[in-house]
Amino acid sequence: EGGFGGVLWRRLASRHLRQVRYENKYRSLAKAPRLFDLEAGFRREWLAPSFAAALEAYEASGDTGPLRGMLDEVSPGVYTFEMLSLPCCDALLDEVDAYEASGMPAMRPNSMNNYGLVLNGPI
Numbered sequence: 001e002g003g004f005g006g007v008l009w010r011r012l013a014s015r016h017l018r019q020v021r022y023e024n025k026y027r028s029l030a031k032a033p034r035l036f037d038l039e040a041g042f043r044r045e046w047l048a049p050s051f052a053a054a055l056e057a058y059e060a061s062g063d064t065g066p067l068r069g070m071l072d073e074v075s076p077g078v079y080t081f082e083m084l085s086l087p088c089c090d091a092l093l094d095e096v097d098a099y100e101a102s103g104m105p106a107m108r109p110n111s112m113n114n115y116g117l118v119l120n121g122p123i
Contacts, residue, residue: 022104031098032091046088051081092119 027036034040044052054066070081084092096117100106107118 026099026102026104029098029102030095032095035091035095046085048082048085051083 027033030036034043047055050070054070057066058064071079072081073079096119099117108114109116109118
């Protein structure tokens with residue numbers, strides 16, 4: 001199909017194909033393959049114990065109190081809370097370092113960030 005729509009579609013398809021190729025190539029280089037195990041999916045042990053407990057309370061009762069109780073407002077409208085377990089954070093950081101060392105293309109969050117890495121985005 002011609003026209004702008006056809007050109008745009010081909011560019012998007014090409015970018016997606018390139019990303020899938022890099023993802024497949026990196027899977028064999030991954031330091032923590034469990035992070036990429038699509039069949040196993042998300043693992044509950046990746047959550048910080050406090051967040052897992054608050055989430056379980058919410059799932060059981062629908063009460064958002066325990067989740068809200070975890071929030072720390074560090075600036076107006078900006079909140080922090082512990083979400084991931086330390087072993088999960090360590091695995092993610094090790095994986096980011098391994099990806100950086102692989103020499104594969106890295107997408108940065110913005111042009112002023114030389115060290116950030118978009119974990120799930122187009123290459």
